[in-house]
Amino acid sequence: MSPLKQNAIVVSDEGTPVLKQVDIHRPGPGEVLIKVIAAGQTPSDWMIAERARLTGAVLGLDFAGVVEEVGADVPETVRHVGERVCGFVHGGTTHRGSFCEYLVASARYGIIAIPDSWSFEQAASVGCAGFTVLQNLYDTYLDLPTPLTPAAEPFSILIYGGSSSLGIYAIQIAKLSGLRVITTASKRNFELLRSYGADEVYDYNDPAVGQKIKTSTQGKLTHAMDTISEGNTGKIIADAFSDDGGLVGTALPYESIRADIRNHFTLVYHLLGKDFDFPFPYRVNPDNYELSEKYAQLLSATVALGKFKPMPTLIMPKGLASVEEGFAYMKGGKVSAQKIIYRIADTPKE
Incomplete structure (x- = not known):
């Protein structure tokens, strides 16, 4: 059983990233709880923080980690405890962000299994972009x-x-x-x-x-x-x-x-099978469920070919405590042909 509280990067009142202790949520039907090993940064992360300013929302889209718990109605053939997975969520809008220790995500949409040959750091670069x-x-x-x-x-x-x-x-x-x-x-x-x-x-x-x-x-x-x-x-x-x-x-x-x-x-958030209000209001189209699963299966099968390579990574030194630095680095136009990665275990203990 996972703990009740965790470190996470949330949106401050000023639209900046701040490291805080927040609740760990349990997976509902069709969902999984993932122990996040590595999280990847996208340009959307800082843009959502500044433009949406949803105070207290957990930031981060891309993740890689291990399935800790499965919710109801999730067959073992879909996801199982101990499985290495990566993918993306609509971070910065609710508690479902990837810059944290434990993340609730869909068991089917926006998520794939990680090949044995990939590290968690490499896999955390794939979700949103893939x-x-x-x-x-x-x-x-x-x-x-x-x-x-x-x-x-x-x-x-x-x-x-x-x-x-x-x-x-x-x-x-x-x-x-x-x-x-x-x-x-x-x-x-x-x-x-x-x-x-x-x-x-x-x-x-x-x-x-x-x-x-x-x-x-x-x-x-x-x-x-x-x-x-x-x-x-x-x-x-x-x-x-x-x-x-x-x-x-x-x-x-x-x-x-x-x-x-x-x-x-x-807009990739359409593939997650949930309503959202940012960057504009969207209500789920049931026709998208089949499409979402189709793309998850196609990405998974493409990765399984063994010819699809993760991109170069830049691992920040202090885990989640480096997010503010990572945002500044990206906003300064310094990111080129690399993915900023945060290893959760590198976050300094209080």
């Missing part, structure tokens, strides 16, 4: 090949922002699906992204980058995922696309600058 990539690609392109059914004839896809966590996992999903993967990054990350499967890497600082990609793809590019979705990313993608247009999966909503290019924005 599910976002699958949702974005396969909601945008309904007939896109998958890593389980690769394309017989490769065609090109542009993954804009290859050194982000979304980019690194999108490159791998697309490559395992048999596609020719083109991406953008700063020059220092070119070789790293090639090691993850990128066929061509272009410098996003090059004023002619869009035209160079269009030339390389012989003016036939119609598929892209924009993992950044800010600044001039839309223009670069438009410059690279075919004269006939196409589809772009976006990480944030924005208007396309070309009438023949349609942007498709997805």
Whole structure:
């Protein structure tokens, strides 16, 4: 039996992260209690803290740990005590955040088993990004090949922002699906992204980058995922696309600058099977339950292929006590081709 209280990072009245003692909740029907070993940081963590300002909510989306307890109606074939798992939750809005010692999460949605070859620190980098990539690609392109059914004839896809966590996992999903993967990054990350499967890497600082990609793809590019979705990313993608247009999966909503290019924005929280009010009100669509389980199964099967690699990690030295430092590091634009990770056991004891 887990203790009654735990260390957790919660939202202060000022919208900043603070380490406090909070209650440990029990899993309900269809849920599991997870002992969190490592938690990963996403840009959403600090944004939710500052913009939603839901005082007392536990922060953190990504987690990796061990199933401590299963709720009612959870078959052993779905989740079992002692299982190593990773995934994501909608942190910063309720008590269900990952920056804590014990986390209640869905047994089916937004969660997968961890391969024996992965450490908890590596696995904590996958949840939100891995599910976002699958949702974005396969909601945008309904007939896109998958890593389980690769394309017989490769065609090109542009993954804009290859050194982000979304980019690194999108490159791998697309490559395992048999596609020719083109991406953008700063020059220092070119070789790293090639090691993850990128066929061509272009410098996003090059004023002619869009035209160079269009030339390389012989003016036939119609598929892209924009993992950044800010600044001039839309223009670069438009410059690279075919004269006939196409589809772009976006990480944030924005208007396309070309009438023949349609942007498709997805929000990963839809896959968790719960209502929410931030970043906008959403009520569960029962049709999403099947889709949520489908993406969990696809990510699990892709990981099980043994060819899907976790991204590089930056482990902060003081566990949860380092979250404020981690937020400042990320907000300062210092994160590149790495995932900030907090090992819960590294949190100093009082």
